[in-house]
Amino acid sequence: MINLFTTSKRGQFCSLWISFIFIALMFLSCSEEVMEPVALDRDNPYDLQTPTGFPKITFDVTGNPITVNGVALGKKLFYEGRLSRNNTISCGFCHIQEFAFTHHGHPVSHGIDDRLGIRNSPPIQNMAFLKNYTWDGVSHHLDERSLVPITTDFEMDSSLPEAIGKLNADAKYKKMFGAAFGDENITGDRILKALSQFMATMVSANSKYDLYKKGQAVLTGDETQGMALFQNKCASCHSGELFTDETYRNTGMYYNAQFDDRGRYRVTLDWDDNMKFRVPSLRNIEYTAPYMHDGRFYTLDAVLNFYSDNVEDQPNLDPLLKKNGHIGIPMTGNDKQYIIAFLKTLSDKSFITDSKFSE
Numbered sequence: 001m002i003n004l005f006t007t008s009k010r011g012q013f014c015s016l017w018i019s020f021i022f023i024a025l026m027f028l029s030c031s032e033e034v035m036e037p038v039a040l041d042r043d044n045p046y047d048l049q050t051p052t053g054f055p056k057i058t059f060d061v062t063g064n065p066i067t068v069n070g071v072a073l074g075k076k077l078f079y080e081g082r083l084s085r086n087n088t089i090s091c092g093f094c095h096i097q098e099f100a101f102t103h104h105g106h107p108v109s110h111g112i113d114d115r116l117g118i119r120n121s122p123p124i125q126n127m128a129f130l131k132n133y134t135w136d137g138v139s140h141h142l143d144e145r146s147l148v149p150i151t152t153d154f155e156m157d158s159s160l161p162e163a164i165g166k167l168n169a170d171a172k173y174k175k176m177f178g179a180a181f182g183d184e185n186i187t188g189d190r191i192l193k194a195l196s197q198f199m200a201t202m203v204s205a206n207s208k209y210d211l212y213k214k215g216q217a218v219l220t221g222d223e224t225q226g227m228a229l230f231q232n233k234c235a236s237c238h239s240g241e242l243f244t245d246e247t248y249r250n251t252g253m254y255y256n257a258q259f260d261d262r263g264r265y266r267v268t269l270d271w272d273d274n275m276k277f278r279v280p281s282l283r284n285i286e287y288t289a290p291y292m293h294d295g296r297f298y299t300l301d302a303v304l305n306f307y308s309d310n311v312e313d314q315p316n317l318d319p320l321l322k323k324n325g326h327i328g329i330p331m332t333g334n335d336k337q338y339i340i341a342f343l344k345t346l347s348d349k350s351f352i353t354d355s356k357f358s359e
Contacts, residue, residue: 044068046197048128051205053213053241059128059200064143064193066200069180074198076176077191079359082166084112084156091149091195092359094121098352100284101125101202107295108259115154118259120295122280123288125351128200131246135277135293138267142196147188160188167191204283204351205241212345219345226342233329234339236320243282243346249318250275252311252327256294263293272316286347300343304336 046066050057059066077083079092094109095101101124103109109117119135133139139148149155150163167173167186178184180194211217219227230238239245248264255262255275264273277293291297297306311321311328321328331339351357 046071046201048201048203050129051203051210051241054126054205055129055240055242057128058131059142059196064196066197067180069176070194070197071201073176073180074194074196075357076173077195078198083150083158083163083191085158085162086112087166088112089156091146094149094155095124097357098287099123100204100287100348100352102288104287104289107290109155111149111152111155112157115157117152117154118261119293120290123284124199125202125204125283126242126281127202129242132278136264136267137248137278142199143192145199146192146195160191163191164188202351202357204348206350207283207348208345209342210348220341222338222341223345224342226338226340227345229331229335229339230342233331233335237279238282244279247279248273248276249279249320250314250316251277251307252314252317252321253277253292253296253306254312256296259294261294274316275314276316282343283346284348284351286344287352300340301336304331304339307331308336 044067046068048057048066064070077091078095079090081087081090081093083090089112094103094111096104098104103121106121108119109121111117122133122135127133127142131140133142133145139145147160150158150160164186167177173186174184177186177190177194181190208217208219208223212219237245237247237249250263253275262274264276264278265271267273285291285300289298289300291300291303297303307321307329308331309328311317313322313327317327
């Protein structure tokens with residue numbers, strides 16, 4: 001009787017123990033599932049804020065809402081070599097973060113098979129607030145901008161169908177497209193939209209100048225003098241908090257036959273636009289050498305020397321460079337150094353080191 005009772009109890013105990021283990025395993029299994037990365041809803045918005053003094057966002061958030069998953073996908077695509085024909089060139093190849101997303105040291109872009117482009121790679125910053133893009137303004141919509149480098153023969157030399165085929169073979173990309181757009185269908189339109197969502201988040205507004213405007217930093221004497229000179233001699237074109245009025249101007253640069261680039265004329269075929277190029281932003285200018293549309297100048301000193309002494313009197317030279325019988329911008333050697341001191345206050349170190357933009 002006792003043995004039977006003991007055996008029964010042992011059986012019940014074993015059954016209870018097995019049940020306990022089973023339940024524990026189920027709990028652990030569920031816990032592991034919870035710990036797995038869960039895709040956020042595609043409508044979860046990315047918090048893109050407008051810095052103080054900046055113009056309103058021009059990015060088409062209605063046609064392409066910026067979402068957390070869309071930005072994550074765009075970032076991965078930005079550094080994806082498979083968007084190029086031979087899988088070696090990505091957007092990040094020519095737009096390097098530590099140089100404010102320019103191709104530092106190269107006068108013009110270097111693409112697939114080390115082919116040369118015709119223009120200096122512009123920085124990628126504050127694009128959500130700009131009205132147009134590129135040196136000649138051929139692009140007015142950020143969602144379409146990446147199509148040019150992907151398909152141009154001296155850049156990535158690929159096509160959207162080719163890129164789609166490569167990405168479709170990657171299960172991780174399918175999941176990311178599903179998380180960003182609601183289903184795993186990979187299309188050219190979605191590739192371009194994801195890339196532009198990521199680029200729209202590249203906001204630079206934390207320089208010493210920005211801190212000074214907020215009363216959180218003090219400019220040196222040289223920087224203060226430079227700011228006054230800048231406002232008098234440069235701010236007519238490099239205006240506002242973006243430091244560009246987004247116009248196209250002939251600034252008296254000689255025609256470079258090597259690249260055969262006549263700027264805005266390539267878009268409009270209006271000879272009055274010959275050698276007119278977009279006024280670039282000067283934010284992070286310290287990091288983005290070489291300068292001008294073809295990278296002809298390697299230092300800020302060389303740029304200012306050009307404007308003071310070497311501007312060509314061309315038929316459609318910008319009127320601002322033809323004042324009082326003087327061609328160019330009158331500046332002394334000290335003026336130039338003061339202006340450069342001020343320009344360096346536009347450097348945003350947090351922007352070029354921010355991990356959310358890094359590969």
